[in-house]
Amino acid sequence: MASAKEEILARIRNAKVPPVAPTVRGYDREGTGGVELFAERVADYRAIVHVVTDVPEALERLKGKRIVAPHDVPAEWLVDGVTWLHEPLTIEELDQSDGVLTGCAVAIADTGTIVLDGSEGQGRRALTLLPDYHLCVVRVDQIAASVPEALQRLEPTRPLTFISGPSATSDIELNRVEGVHGPRTLEVLIVG
Amino acid sequence: MARNPVTWLGSPTFPKAAHEALADTQLRQNLRKATGTIRGRRAAAVGEMTDWEQLRVAGEQIKDDVLSRLDTLLLQLEESVTARGGVVHWARDAEEANKIVLDLCRAENAREVVKVKSMATAEIGLNEALEAGGVHAIETDLAELIVQLGDDRPSHILVPAIHRNRSEIREIFQRRMGVEVSDEPADLAEAARVYLREKFLTAKVAISGANFAVADSGSIVVLESEGNGRMCLTLPETLITVMGIEKLVPTWQDLEVFLQLLPRSSTAERMNPYTSVWTGVTPGDGPQRFHLVLIDNGRTATLEDSVGRQALRCIRCSACLNVCPVYERTGGQSYGSVYPGPIGAILTPQLVGDMHDPQAASLPFASSLCGACFEVCPVRIDIPSVLTHLRAEAVEAKGRTAESVAMAAAAWVFREASRYEKAQKAGSLARFLARDGRITSLPWPGSKWTASRDVPAPPSESFRAWWRKNRG
Numbered sequence A: 001m002a003s004a005k006e007e008i009l010a011r012i013r014n015a016k017v018p019p020v021a022p023t024v025r026g027y028d029r030e031g032t033g034g035v036e037l038f039a040e041r042v043a044d045y046r047a048i049v050h051v052v053t054d055v056p057e058a059l060e061r062l063k064g065k066r067i068v069a070p071h072d073v074p075a076e077w078l079v080d081g082v083t084w085l086h087e088p089l090t091i092e093e094l095d096q097s098d099g100v101l102t103g104c105a106v107a108i109a110d111t112g113t114i115v116l117d118g119s120e121g122q123g124r125r126a127l128t129l130l131p132d133y134h135l136c137v138v139r140v141d142q143i144a145a146s147v148p149e150a151l152q153r154l155e156p157t158r159p160l161t162f163i164s165g166p167s168a169t170s171d172i173e174l175n176r177v178e179g180v181h182g183p184r185t186l187e188v189l190i191v192g
Numbered sequence B: 001m002a003r004n005p006v007t008w009l010g011s012p013t014f015p016k017a018a019h020e021a022l023a024d025t026q027l028r029q030n031l032r033k034a035t036g037t038i039r040g041r042r043a044a045a046v047g048e049m050t051d052w053e054q055l056r057v058a059g060e061q062i063k064d065d066v067l068s069r070l071d072t073l074l075l076q077l078e079e080s081v082t083a084r085g086g087v088v089h090w091a092r093d094a095e096e097a098n099k100i101v102l103d104l105c106r107a108e109n110a111r112e113v114v115k116v117k118s119m120a121t122a123e124i125g126l127n128e129a130l131e132a133g134g135v136h137a138i139e140t141d142l143a144e145l146i147v148q149l150g151d152d153r154p155s156h157i158l159v160p161a162i163h164r165n166r167s168e169i170r171e172i173f174q175r176r177m178g179v180e181v182s183d184e185p186a187d188l189a190e191a192a193r194v195y196l197r198e199k200f201l202t203a204k205v206a207i208s209g210a211n212f213a214v215a216d217s218g219s220i221v222v223l224e225s226e227g228n229g230r231m232c233l234t235l236p237e238t239l240i241t242v243m244g245i246e247k248l249v250p251t252w253q254d255l256e257v258f259l260q261l262l263p264r265s266s267t268a269e270r271m272n273p274y275t276s277v278w279t280g281v282t283p284g285d286g287p288q289r290f291h292l293v294l295i296d297n298g299r300t301a302t303l304e305d306s307v308g309r310q311a312l313r314c315i316r317c318s319a320c321l322n323v324c325p326v327y328e329r330t331g332g333q334s335y336g337s338v339y340p341g342p343i344g345a346i347l348t349p350q351l352v353g354d355m356h357d358p359q360a361a362s363l364p365f366a367s368s369l370c371g372a373c374f375e376v377c378p379v380r381i382d383i384p385s386v387l388t389h390l391r392a393e394a395v396e397a398k399g400r401t402a403e404s405v406a407m408a409a410a411a412w413v414f415r416e417a418s419r420y421e422k423a424q425k426a427g428s429l430a431r432f433l434a435r436d437g438r439i440t441s442l443p444w445p446g447s448k449w450t451a452s453r454d455v456p457a458p459p460s461e462s463f464r465a466w467w468r469k470n471r472g
Ligand code: SF4
Pocket: B265, B313, B314, B315, B316, B317, B318, B319, B320, B321, B343, B373, B376, B377, B378, B379, B380, B381
């Protein structure tokens, strides 16, 4: 008896679907948005947005809290007065922290999205999932205008998380409610 | 071969089921409110895009390209996933897919698994199959959880509990979670968060679907809102993803089209809160065992039909449901399948693949052919043309009967709906007309028989329910 794989492939070939012309990409691949649009669109999701010049100064807001930070965030971000939690951390420790501080890989102006890829300053995915508060630092040069531009900058085989505002649901009468399982508060620092 | 669980066993034909649903005014009210809201928001989200039509055309073309070389792309996907430490399984039908997943759960000694909302697993009846095999699957998407806890069936692709309003949801949560909660959506969401937290933190196995799989990189993509997806895709040691063989896109670049089309069409957002992308296994981050189960379950048969195969372009956004006047009046459950609405009317009968099945054969008639579905479809599926094509097949399979002719005009749905609405209004009016508990004259349609006899006044129940009970 043929294996499921062989049989499925044979059925596909048997369907004899004719080849098609190459895809026409007539849509806008560039986009024009920058920092301003990005800030506006992040705020539309009811995330908190600040444009800052001095990150350590802006991080004063974390004083007195227990905050998770990947080991490779810039040393100057680890300001005094905060209890910094570093890996290795258990799921329970992450769950019981007050929040997490990370950088990002790319941001998208058109959609107000930040993308994490687990590289420098971002840590593994659980770090930005379990704490109830996520503070993300976005450099201006990381902001891509459009979705196509952002995807081009990303490496698909890395574990990627696209974040557009705090977790939300529209499952009850299609009303949007912020804050379900992911961080209920998302704060974004744009460093200009 | 076992029957395809894409339709629910014992479901009546669409006209029969719709007759009952039309009589349920609470359901219609819930649906009208919900779909009305989302229609407006979608129009706004799409309206701000100047290149929407070009994106739709590209979406259509990319998916047609996939269908034209599905064999090559599936092999490429298998190779890329395997190269990154994943294991790929193939399943001809629901039974085979369910067995693969059950065996994988058993191999991990899992009695309980967490699930991310997935149409593919709903289509194959995975939860029931797992339960029969001693594995309990917990739905973690809020709407799926409402359906699961309410021992109910889904009625919408994106929001399976769209037929429930807040007070009904509150009642289900109080009864099944044993908690006191108000009917504020924020409180209900909080109750779900608390209820599921422990399960996320302890689950060893998660099961997901996939919105897209990228053939050239082997990346799997899941879009979601609540973070339950991220929980399932990140915390457990083992991840099993079940996806239909048509969910492919050829390249990473192609996603730039769908990540714009899908969120705006489905939740009417510029971007959904969370999108996760993973490729095989990443050491030190997320599940260390990854299984991808590719299911056919009627798709290759659908592929053979040159008109019908465009249904396989569907990205399950649910925009066609939200604009459909028939869906709005009859609700999703009348379609007797996890795929309701316009897409269900063309996809379900093709997946079943048997126009002698009266229920499946009735589905292409569940439409007034108004064309609204085609206008909103982000991958330009010409649903009205496929409906007409499948109607011809159904009529041919069945022989032309009075029933098929009557069904061909879905106008009866509107007639029925407005008749019930009139009757409803007449009912509330009747209470004012009643003297000493008797009604001597009723406006139409009640007048038809108050003319012949006095009837007791309807006290608290709706006129419709009362009328049905009393008409003898
Ligand atoms: S048929 Fe089109 S509009 Fe309907 S769910 Fe599928 S993609 Fe969306």
